[in-house]
Amino acid sequence: MLRNSRTEILVALVLIAPFLAIYLLVFVYPTAQMFRISFTDAPLIGEGKWVGVANYLRLLKDPMFRRAAWNTGYFVLMTVVPGTIIAMLIALGVSRLKGRFQSAVLALFFLPYILPVSVVYLIWDWTLNFQFGVAMHVLDLLGVARVPVFKSREWFLPTVALVTIWWTAGFSILLFLAGLRAIPAEIYEAASLDNATRWTTFRRITWPLLWPITSLVVTIQLILQLKIFDQVYLFSVGGRPNENMVFVYYIFHRAFEQNQGGRAAAVAVTLFVLVVVVSVLQFQLLRLTERRPR
Amino acid sequence: MTVLTARNWNFWGGIITALTVAAAVLWAFPLYWGVISSLKPDDEVVRPYIELWPETPTLENYIHALTTTQIGAWYVNSVVVAVGVTIITVFSSMLCGYAISQLRFPGRLGLWWLILASFMVPTSALIINHFVLVANLGLLNTWAGIMLPQLIHPVIIIVYKQFFDQVPRDFREAAVMDNASEFGVLFKIYMPMNWGVTTALSIVCFIWTWNAFLWPFLSVTRTEMMTITVGITQVNDAFGVYYARELSAAVLAGLPVALAYLIFQRRVTEAITLSAGIKG
Numbered sequence: 001m002l003r004n005s006r007t008e009i010l011v012a013l014v015l016i017a018p019f020l021a022i023y024l025l026v027f028v029y030p031t032a033q034m035f036r037i038s039f040t041d042a043p044l045i046g047e048g049k050w051v052g053v054a055n056y057l058r059l060l061k062d063p064m065f066r067r068a069a070w071n072t073g074y075f076v077l078m079t080v081v082p083g084t085i086i087a088m089l090i091a092l093g094v095s096r097l098k099g100r101f102q103s104a105v106l107a108l109f110f111l112p113y114i115l116p117v118s119v120v121y122l123i124w125d126w127t128l129n130f131q132f133g134v135a136m137h138v139l140d141l142l143g144v145a146r147v148p149v150f151k152s153r154e155w156f157l158p159t160v161a162l163v164t165i166w167w168t169a170g171f172s173i174l175l176f177l178a179g180l181r182a183i184p185a186e187i188y189e190a191a192s193l194d195n196a197t198r199w200t201t202f203r204r205i206t207w208p209l210l211w212p213i214t215s216l217v218v219t220i221q222l223i224l225q226l227k228i229f230d231q232v233y234l235f236s237v238g239g240r241p242n243e244n245m246v247f248v249y250y251i252f253h254r255a256f257e258q259n260q261g262g263r264a265a266a267v268a269v270t271l272f273v274l275v276v277v278v279s280v281l282q283f284q285l286l287r288l289t290e291r292r293p294r
Numbered sequence: 295m296t297v298l299t300a301r302n303w304n305f306w307g308g309i310i311t312a313l314t315v316a317a318a319v320l321w322a323f324p325l326y327w328g329v330i331s332s333l334k335p336d337d338e339v340v341r342p343y344i345e346l347w348p349e350t351p352t353l354e355n356y357i358h359a360l361t362t363t364q365i366g367a368w369y370v371n372s373v374v375v376a377v378g379v380t381i382i383t384v385f386s387s388m389l390c391g392y393a394i395s396q397l398r399f400p401g402r403l404g405l406w407w408l409i410l411a412s413f414m415v416p417t418s419a420l421i422i423n424h425f426v427l428v429a430n431l432g433l434l435n436t437w438a439g440i441m442l443p444q445l446i447h448p449v450i451i452i453v454y455k456q457f458f459d460q461v462p463r464d465f466r467e468a469a470v471m472d473n474a475s476e477f478g479v480l481f482k483i484y485m486p487m488n489w490g491v492t493t494a495l496s497i498v499c500f501i502w503t504w505n506a507f508l509w510p511f512l513s514v515t516r517t518e519m520m521t522i523t524v525g526i527t528q529v530n531d532a533f534g535v536y537y538a539r540e541l542s543a544a545v546l547a548g549l550p551v552a553l554a555y556l557i558f559q560r561r562v563t564e565a566i567t568l569s570a571g572i573k574g
Contacts, residue, residue: 007476008397008398008399008476009397009398009399009400011393011397011476011477012393012397012398012399012402013399014392015389015392015393015397015480016389016390016393016394016405017386018382018385018386018389018390019386019390019451020390020405022386022445023408023412023446025427026427026442026443026445026446027412027425027446028417028421029421029423029427030424030426030427030443031415031418031423033423033426033427034419034420034422034423035485036422036547039421044422044425044426045426045429045430054539079367090314090317093310093311093313093314093317094314096307096310096311096314097314103559105315106563107555107556107559108318108319108321108322109318109322110563111322111325111552111553111555112321112322112325114459114501114505114520114551114552114554114555114562115505115548115551115552116504116505116507116523116547116548116551117505117507117523118507118523118524118526118544118547119526119544119545119547119548120521121527122328122526122527122540122541122543122544123324123327123328123541123544124324126327126328126331126537126540127324127327127328127542129365130338132339132340132537133340134327134344137342137343137344138344148423150387156422164518166321166324171566174563174566174567175567175570178567186555193347198306216570220570221410223414223416226416227416227418227419228510229418230507230508234527237527241375248419248421248508251418251421251422251423252512255421255422255425256425256512259315261422261426264422265422265423268419268420268421268422269419269538270418271416271418271419272415272419275414275415275416275419276414276415279414279506280414292300
């Protein structure tokens with residue numbers, strides 16, 4: 001038996017070796033390095049002097065960091081809350097449909113999620129184009145003045161948030177649908193025997209039973225949107241990137257445009273800690289305990 | 295579900311269904327509009343009213359995108375990177391998931407917690423050090439460099455482990471007693487049992503990698519080495535204000551993943567639901 005378990009250990013080591021090697025190289029090592037250089041004045045490539053927490057102290061007084069923090073928070077608020085509500089409403093609507101018809105309608109909502117961000121960018125840049133965009137024709141018909149949304153300070157983030165909701169809602173819809181399917185039909189039957197109204201049924205049955213999924217959707221969205229970069233960067237090109245600064249954009253800006261690896265790493269560590277705190281605070285911990293191996 | 299069916303017949307149920315369908319059409323309209331615009335000649339694209347169908351449909355925008363940009367090279371880059379990342383990630387994750395689920399070895403729980411914990415780490419915070427790492431390895435502007443930081447999707451291991459967990463450990467022990475080799479058990483028994491999961495995870499891994507923007511954007515500066523997702527955003531100048539040409543490039547970039555989804559709709563939605571930690 002002893003020999004058996006020794007072979008077992010040996011086999012296990014061989015099996016986990018490829019993953020572990022990649023993991024150490026592109027995950028553990030860069031994470032450790034990120035923390036280390038955040039305490040130095042290193043450029044992007046190369047070594048720097050140890051400066052203690054100076055990079056972090058500078059962040060506190062840095063107006064651009066403050067704007068990045070503010071914009072990220074604003075963006076998270078504008079995507080997570082409406083995005084979750086919209087996805088839930090759509091899922092409630094789609095769950096009523098059946099068979100092929102349901103798959104077809106779901107596909108229309110889901111297709112954007114499957115597309116690369118740059119395709120989403122080009123499509124919306126065209127749809128909302130100030131001169132020729134189809135949305136502007138609609139505004140004309142409604143008698144509303146056209147807005148150059150991606151060049152406007154007030155409209156930029158709300159518009160990018162709208163595009164982001166359009167792009168990512170499919171994922172949340174899918175989760176809500178899975179949640180709705182898990183609610184036993186008998187409960188609804190009982191409710192209808194009691195002549196419960198549609199609203200009462202939703203409030204007393206669907207909403208509470210869907211709550212675990214709702215919090216899952218909110219957490220996933222929250223973490224995803226804290227890391228917003230691609231859309232903001234793409235829509236900012238030729239616009240006002242500094243006004244639209246968000247966390248990851250700021251990391252990019254410091255590291256790749258200003259060649260200040262150390263200062264960028266301080267921002268990265270801040271984002272890192274923020275995301276970890278959010279994950280832990282939310283019920284992520286709950287999910288982890290459910291996944292304990294046998 | 296039966297109750298909901300009965301409700302479909304009443305008035306409000308009908309209204310809700312109609313609204314859902316209307317919302318779906320409106321939702322997909324920008325996609326339709328993008329595709330239709332890419333089929334219009336230049337003068338029709340900029341007409342100041344809404345024209346739902348091109349008067350003279352044309353492929354000239356596509357021909358232009360294919361012949362004057364490096365879209366062919368970008369396609370090759372995207373395919374190589376996405377296929378490479380998918381094979382390496384899915385394979386190494388399967389091995390690791392199997393080991394954690396079916397074998398007993400020291401450090402097993404620690405490894406499992408490490409994988410779960412890495413779920414929380416934002417990879418976009420690691421871009422600086424990924425760049426330094428890949429630059430030091432001399433891999434900027436190479437396929438290997440684009441692939442390397444993308445080789446980790448802890449969620450794939452988690453899903454594999456869940457699936458392997460459904461097989462009792464005695465099963466493996468009995469097979470090993472019967473003189474099956476350890477690797478034989480994995481490749482001849484466990485892997486075929488889970489082809490469905492492997493296909494589903496491979497498709498979504500391919501889609502994720504195809505769609506990746508931030509890292510391919512940072513690690514490549516030479517136009518001919520770009521993936522298509524990055525490439526189509528970097529050549530605006532070459533197109534000038536020819537919106538239809540940009541859109542045709544966008545359609546070409548989105549087509550493979552859109553087709554992958556439409557063909558494997560069930561598998562894709564299954565894998566994505568699984569990746570959120572919900573058992574489908």
